Amino acid sequence: MGINNLFTAGGVVMWPLLGFSVLAIALIIERVKFWLRINNRQTRVIRDVLNLYRSDNVVSAMDKLQKNADLPLARIFLAALELEEPNPEEFRLALESEAQAEIPGLKRFQNIFDTIIGLAPLLGLLGTVLGLINSFASLDIGDISGAKASGVTSGISEALVSTASGLIVAIFTLFFANSFRGAYQRQMALIQEYGGQLELLYRRRYERGDRTYASTR
Secondary structure (H helix, E strand, O other), rough: OOHHHHHHHHOOOOOHHHHHHHHHHHHHHHHHHHHHHHHHHHHHHHHHHHHHHOOOOOOHHHHHHHHOOHHHHHHHHHHHHHHOOHHHHHHHHHHHHHHHHHHHOOOOOOOHHHHHHOOOHHHHHHHHHHHHHHHHHHHHHHHOOOOOHHHHHHHHHHHHHHHHHHHHHHHHHHHHHHHHHHHHHHHHHHHHHHHHHHHHHHHHHHHHHOOOOOOOO
């Protein structure tokens, strides 16, 4: 079945389904690029920063963070390390506050994905119902064995195209939405892990009275 025939068979709901599919593909591409950029660089950068900080090379650690400020964990670390001589509690609060501020960016477009996943099958079902209504409206009870009955059967078959299309859009979007949700959960686990390591290192520096930890200014 060609594209033109597909849209004819599916009816009017095929157009919003097409819009949903185009929107989903565009947002998926953006999210794939986002997570690839983070996964390819972030762990290596943060480990280097922690090693520099552990060896008391605070200036180099700050410089590396500033050069990689497009990474969520780098921004979280900077928010705490740029404070002027905070106590450990203030340092922890800065880490937690900035981590919360990063959540919307990490979960970006998730609501749109959920909307597409929910509405696409319903639109497909609506297209089937409309197709059945049109098919039965053209049925002549007195001529059920003739050409009109054949047309009704054909109409029912074509009406199912919209349901299949809605399911395809929803399943495709659901696969990637769940993948991004998993990436978000892993990212939050890393934020807790590396944030905890930085906080522990800071507490040790603070307890031994080293006042060079706070800021490069």
